[in-house]
Structure formats: C-alpha cells, structure tokens
Amino acid sequence: METRRVGRQTVKLGHPPRVVSYANIGGKMEGEGPLAQEFDELDDDPFFGKKTWEQGEAALQSRTLRRALVKAKLHPEDLDVVLSGDLLNQCIGSSFGLREFGIPFYGVYAACSTMGEGLSLAAMLVDGGYANMAAAATSSHFCTAERQYRQPVPYGSQRTPTAQWTVTGAGCCILGTAGTGPAVTYVVRGRMVDMGITDAANMGAAMAPAACDTLSALFRETRTRPADYDLIVTGDLGQLGHDVVVDLMGRDGYELDERYTDCGLLIYDRKAQDMHAGGSGAGCSASVLCGYLLRGMAAGRWQRLVFAPTGALLSPTSTFQGESIPSICHAVVFENRSGI
Amino acid sequence: METRRVGRQTVKLGHPPRVVSYANIGGKMEGEGPLAQEFDELDDDPFFGKKTWEQGEAALQSRTLRRALVKAKLHPEDLDVVLSGDLLNQCIGSSFGLREFGIPFYGVYAACSTMGEGLSLAAMLVDGGYANMAAAATSSHFCTAERQYRQPVPYGSQRTPTAQWTVTGAGCCILGTAGTGPAVTYVVRGRMVDMGITDAANMGAAMAPAACDTLSALFRETRTRPADYDLIVTGDLGQLGHDVVVDLMGRDGYELDERYTDCGLLIYDRKAQDMHAGGSGAGCSASVLCGYLLRGMAAGRWQRLVFAPTGALLSPTSTFQGESIPSICHAVVFENRSGI
Numbered sequence: 001m002e003t004r005r006v007g008r009q010t011v012k013l014g015h016p017p018r019v020v021s022y023a024n025i026g027g028k029m030e031g032e033g034p035l036a037q038e039f040d041e042l043d044d045d046p047f048f049g050k051k052t053w054e055q056g057e058a059a060l061q062s063r064t065l066r067r068a069l070v071k072a073k074l075h076p077e078d079l080d081v082v083l084s085g086d087l088l089n090q091c092i093g094s095s096f097g098l099r100e101f102g103i104p105f106y107g108v109y110a111a112c113s114t115m116g117e118g119l120s121l122a123a124m125l126v127d128g129g130y131a132n133m134a135a136a137a138t139s140s141h142f143c144t145a146e147r148q149y150r151q152p153v154p155y156g157s158q159r160t161p162t163a164q165w166t167v168t169g170a171g172c173c174i175l176g177t178a179g180t181g182p183a184v185t186y187v188v189r190g191r192m193v194d195m196g197i198t199d200a201a202n203m204g205a206a207m208a209p210a211a212c213d214t215l216s217a218l219f220r221e222t223r224t225r226p227a228d229y230d231l232i233v234t235g236d237l238g239q240l241g242h243d244v245v246v247d248l249m250g251r252d253g254y255e256l257d258e259r260y261t262d263c264g265l266l267i268y269d270r271k272a273q274d275m276h277a278g279g280s281g282a283g284c285s286a287s288v289l290c291g292y293l294l295r296g297m298a299a300g301r302w303q304r305l306v307f308a309p310t311g312a313l314l315s316p317t318s319t320f321q322g323e324s325i326p327s328i329c330h331a332v333v334f335e336n337r338s339g340i
Numbered sequence: 341m342e343t344r345r346v347g348r349q350t351v352k353l354g355h356p357p358r359v360v361s362y363a364n365i366g367g368k369m370e371g372e373g374p375l376a377q378e379f380d381e382l383d384d385d386p387f388f389g390k391k392t393w394e395q396g397e398a399a400l401q402s403r404t405l406r407r408a409l410v411k412a413k414l415h416p417e418d419l420d421v422v423l424s425g426d427l428l429n430q431c432i433g434s435s436f437g438l439r440e441f442g443i444p445f446y447g448v449y450a451a452c453s454t455m456g457e458g459l460s461l462a463a464m465l466v467d468g469g470y471a472n473m474a475a476a477a478t479s480s481h482f483c484t485a486e487r488q489y490r491q492p493v494p495y496g497s498q499r500t501p502t503a504q505w506t507v508t509g510a511g512c513c514i515l516g517t518a519g520t521g522p523a524v525t526y527v528v529r530g531r532m533v534d535m536g537i538t539d540a541a542n543m544g545a546a547m548a549p550a551a552c553d554t555l556s557a558l559f560r561e562t563r564t565r566p567a568d569y570d571l572i573v574t575g576d577l578g579q580l581g582h583d584v585v586v587d588l589m590g591r592d593g594y595e596l597d598e599r600y601t602d603c604g605l606l607i608y609d610r611k612a613q614d615m616h617a618g619g620s621g622a623g624c625s626a627s628v629l630c631g632y633l634l635r636g637m638a639a640g641r642w643q644r645l646v647f648a649p650t651g652a653l654l655s656p657t658s659t660f661q662g663e664s665i666p667s668i669c670h671a672v673v674f675e676n677r678s679g680i
Binding site: 051080085087089091096104105106111117125127314318 | 349460461
C-alpha cells in the first residue's frame with residue numbers, strides 16, 4: 001500500500017478527484033452584496049417556503065444539493081456518499097435537508113470549517129476508490145444561528161464592532177474520479193488550537209491561530225510558499241481575523257500579500273451593508289467556494305487555490321461555563337489541470 | 341485506481357486495518373451492570389473530577405483516549421487523526437475532551453451511530469494510506485443528555501416503558517496498518533431512513549428500520565447471510581428496537597437468531613437496574629465494543645462480528661416543530677485473522 005501522507009497533516013492525492021459540479025444559494029443580504037451575481041439562486045424568503053427557520057435551512061440545503069445534481073445532469077443515485085453538517089444543534093439542517101435523497105450519508109461537524117472537512121474526506125474517499133462520486137455540503141442561516149447562539153432575532157440587540165453576520169446560504173460541491181473541473185490535489189487536516197480567547201463575539205481572533213496552524217503545515221510539509229498559490233482563502237475570519245493571520249504568518253516567515261483573502265470579507269460590502277467585521281457561518285465559505293471561487297477557477301482567474309475555512313468548536317453551554325474557544329481549520333488545494 | 345466499492349453502501353478494505361488498541365470507561369450504573377468486568381475503568385463520580393457534567397463528559401472522553409494510547413504504549417504524536425463526536429450540542433464532549441492532544445481532528449456526527457461512522461472513516465483512511473494510525477472515539481453521559489434532550493435531572497420525571505437509559509461511558513478504538521488485533525474488513529455506510537415515527541421516547545422503534553437498511557445492504561452486496569457471522573450487534577435499539585429488527589429482517593428473508601443482539605440489552609440488567617427498554621447513547625455501543633466485544637474477539641469467542649450502531653438524527657427543536665425522526669446505521673465488519 002502506497003502512503004498518501006506527505007506529513008502528519010497533509011495528504012497528497014494520488015488520483016486527484018475532479019470537481020464534477022457545484023451550486024450555491026443565498027438569501028436576501030447575500031443578494032445585496034458584491035457577490036450577488038455569483039449565486040445560482042437568491043431567495044428573499046428567510047423561511048425558504050417552510051414554516052420555521054430551521055425547516056427553511058434544511059430546505060436551503062436540499063435545494064442546493066438538487067441544483068448541483070441538475071447542473072451536471074446527475075441523479076441522487078449517482079452519488080455514493082454525501083458528507084454534510086451545519087451549525088444547528090444535532091446538525092438538523094443537514095439531516096432533515098438531505099434525508100429525502102436516500103444517499104449514504106456521513107455527518108460531519110467542524111463548525112464553520114465544515115466544508116473544508118467534508119471536502120477533505122470526500123476527496124480521500126474518491127481518490128482511494130471508496131466512492132465514484134461524493135458530495136460535500138453545508139449551510140448556515142442568520143435567523144437560526146441568532147436564535148440558537150445569541151439573542152432572539154426580534155430583540156434587535158446591539159452588536160459589537162468585532163461581531164460578524166451569519167450568512168444565509170448553502171454550498172454543495174460534487175467530486176468524482178474524472179472530468180475537466182479543478183482537481184483536489186492536497187488535503188490538510190486541522191488540529192484544534194485554543195489560545196484562550198473567551199469572547200464569543202470575536203470569533204475572528206479566536207479562529208485565526210487555527211488557520212495559521214493549518215496553512216503553516218501545508219507550506220512546511222509540501223515545501224511550498226504562499227507565492228506558489230494564486231489565491232489563499234480562509235473561511236470567515238472577517239477583517240479582524242484576517243489581519244491576525246497576516247500578522248502571525250508574517251512572524252513565522254510567511255508573507256501573505258493581496259493573494260490572501262477571506263470569504264467573510266468577500267461576501268458583503270461591510271460598510272454599505274453595516275456588516276461590522278464581515279460574514280460568518282458554515283454557509284459563508286461554502287457559498288463563496290461553490291460560486292465565486294470555483295467559477296473563477298473555471299474562468300482561468302486562478303490556477304492554484306487554497307481553500308482553508310476555520311471553525312470555532314464552542315457551544316453556548318461551553319461559553320456559559322467560562323470555557324475558551326477551541327478552533328480548527330481544514331484545508332484543501334484546488335488546481336486547474338488538463339482533463340482526463 | 342482500484343475500486344474498493346462492493347456496492348453503493350459497502351466497501352471492502354484492500355489492506356484491512358488492524359485494531360491496535362482500545363479502551364472504555366463507564367460510570368456508576370455501568371459498574372453495577374453485567375458488563376462491569378469488561379471496562380478498563382469505572383468512575384462513580386458523574387463530574388469525572390470537573391465542575392460541570394459537560395466538562396465531565398469531555399474529561400471522560402479525554403481519559404479514554406489516553407487509556408487507549410497507554411495500553412499500546414503509544415503517544416498522541418503516533419496518531420495521524422482522531423475522529424470523534426458526541427450528543428452534546430456542537431459536540432463539545434469531543435472538542436473540549438480532545439483539544440489538549442494536538443492530534444489532527446475530524447468531527448463526526450451520527451448521533452448514537454457515531455462510533456460506526458468514525459470507525460468506517462478511520463478504516464478507509466488507514467486502508468488507503470492516508471493515515472498510519474487513526475482513532476475513533478465517542479462518549480455519552482446520562483446527566484448531560486437528560487438536561488439537554490429531556491428534563492432537568494433533579495425533576496426525577498417519570499419515564500415511559502419504551503424509554504432507554506443514556507449510558508455514561510466512552511469508547512476509543514485505534515486502527516493501524518499492522519498488528520495482530522481484529523481486522524476491519526468491510527464498511528457499510530448508512531442512509532437516512534425515516535418511517536414517520538415522532539415519539540422521541542421510543543427511539544428503538546424509530547431507529548430499527550435504519551439498522552435493517554444497512555444490514556440488508558451488507559448481506560445483499562457481499563452475498564452473505566446472517567449465519568456467516570458469529571455475532572451481529574446493533575448499538576442501542578433496546579428490547580423494542582431489537583424485536584422490530586428481528587421482525588423486519590425476517591420478512592426480508594434474513595432470519596436473525598441468538599447470534600443477533602444489541603449493546604443496549606447487554607450493558608444493563610434491565611429488570612434489576614430498572615432500565616426499561618435498555619441502554620442508549622453514543623457511549624453505549626462504543627463502550628460495549630471497546631470492551632466486551634473486542635475482548636471477546638481477542639479471546640476467540642467470535643471470529644467474525646458485525647458492529648452496526650444506529651443513530652436518531654433529531655434534535656429537541658425538530659421534535660418541538662412536529663418532525664419525525666430520521667435515523668441512520670453505520671456498520672463495520674471485524675474479523676480475526678493471523679497477524680501480518
């Protein structure tokens with residue numbers, strides 16, 4: 001058996017899986033932001049046609065998977081497995097959203113890094129011959145997140161300047177053994193990093209060290225430098241977390257220039273939309289990847305891209321009990337290659 | 341690339357990973373049950389030395405992983421990845437329990453089938469050369485589960501006859517590329533099955549059809565029969581769910597005899613301990629596997645064993661909103677083989 005381990009965290013895929021299809025759907029605020037044109041569908045209705053926000057988030061995830069299938073003329077039976085999770089307690093956005101498809105299902109939970117974990121596992125399962133086609137999906141929803149993690153939405157409570165805005169959106173990416181789409185060439189599995197930050201309204205600062213840990217592992221284990229990639233994108237660090245990453249990586253000798261950005265900075269016009277530090281939520285990185293980023297690769301704008309979403313593995317209970325915030329970052333490298 | 345797919349749900353491992361180590365820890369009730377001797381450690385303290393039950397569950401999971409490492413003279417650095425999740429919102433038993441180790445971490449969520457999913461993914465990652473050694477772990481805790489899913493524990497609310505008792509326990513199983521322990525030879529990925537049951541106090545009935553779907557897939561895709569296995573064990577269906585499985589499988593032409601049992605029936609003396617339908621929780625199947633079952637295989641009691649824990653993918657929110665209960669079952673086949 002040939003090893004695929006480049007190091008403890010980095011895996012090099014021997015038969016790089018191809019992106020076969022992808023889709024994203026966003027809500028009202030996403031439709032008013034600078035990436036509005038990069039969504040397959042925008043829906044102003046926070047209920048997505050259902051009776052509750054939670055059922056709406058499930059519908060959002062369901063519609064996004066269906067859309068990704070339709071775009072590639074695929075059927076649910078073509079998928080060997082779908083990996084998904086979300087921010088709702090017990091990940092009900094995913095389980096209730098995807099139960100109707102009858103596709104073998106692995107639930108994953110990495111908070112806002114869920115798309116990174118799902119894609120990593122999907123890529124290894126396809127690469128190793130365990131699946132012909134595998135999908136990774138996730139979602140988030142402003143209203144379900146607010147009422148579960150923060151305050152009832154109708155309170156209209158004041159937000160701190162470091163706060164971010166949970167994206168109402170979903171993304172789904174289907175990987176397969178062949179095709180002409182971007183290839184997943186490397187996977188970097190994250191470790192939990194906890195620098196002792198306890199402010200749940202400053203997630204960017206809490207999660208930034210996890211992004212640095214994973215990006216450093218990628219560069220170190222593959223002997224590459226930031227300049228070897230056309231774009232490095234974290235998930236939802238926002239302005240504060242972005243700046244912490246640039247600072248910390250610089251101290252480690254890795255200069256990040258304008259080729260480094262963050263999905264939480266891309267998805268909204270922070271000033272015009274009053275978004276404070278930027279966008280957040282598992283659906284932030286997922287919907288930006290499955291639209292703006294993968295479309296940009298298809299258009300040749302970038303050839304080699306690092307997608308590195310971060311997640312904060314806390315809960316309201318852990319915060320009430322005075323705990324700090326363990327964070328994690330799962331990354332994948334996409335590369336344009338000539339088709340097989 | 342050689343395919344490992346035997347069918348859409350079943351994967352045959354080309355280089356079957358070996359069980360390198362395993363450990364389990366239980367609480368007070370588990371220590372009063374018939375499997376007391378099959379635990380590495382029993383602790384009467386529901387706080388496991390911490391200040392809250394949730395912190396206690398995290399400590400329980402941490403101690404179990406540490407114990408599994410020590411038993412095989414391994415260090416955290418020897419593990420390339422650990423896959424874990426639990427029933428707590430945002431899986432904080434796992435994230436707070438395992439953050440101190442610095443091991444690359446994939447969060448998984450399959451409710452009480454989490455050990456099945458974690459082991460499945462760990463087995464494929466080791467089989468495919470993506471990890472030299474990978475651990476799967478999970479936990480549950482009576483008090484954290486009661487207060488999150490049901491009633492505050494001090495209420496002492498009356499339980500229905502179909503109710504089960506959440507196991508306070510954890511299990512951890514480490515797989516590696518070589519060794520003399522049992523081999524994981526097949527993995528069967530579950531699909532969500534929802535037969536419309538809405539009674540969250542009758543999980544056994546809700547989850548039984550998922551067990552049948554996965555077991556049927558294993559038999560059909562590998563052309564085997566129940567009699568080809570020495571033991572078939574579901575996770576925590578309890579008495580009711582067990583009987584439903586026997587009935588449904590019988591109608592499909594698969595006769596399950598005394599070689600079929602359920603971890604929820606094994607772990608407690610239902611009558612003497614007043615456990616109603618039996619044990620439940622992610623820690624139920626995990627602690628029974630990582631003690632009684634794997635020890636029994638080492639002792640030669642069983643040569644070929646199907647471990648098929650089931651999970652109910654609901655949340656209190658979905659129940660409040662009138663939803664039924666999507667369930668899932670992830671299975672792995674263990675076989676004794678001569679060492680490599």
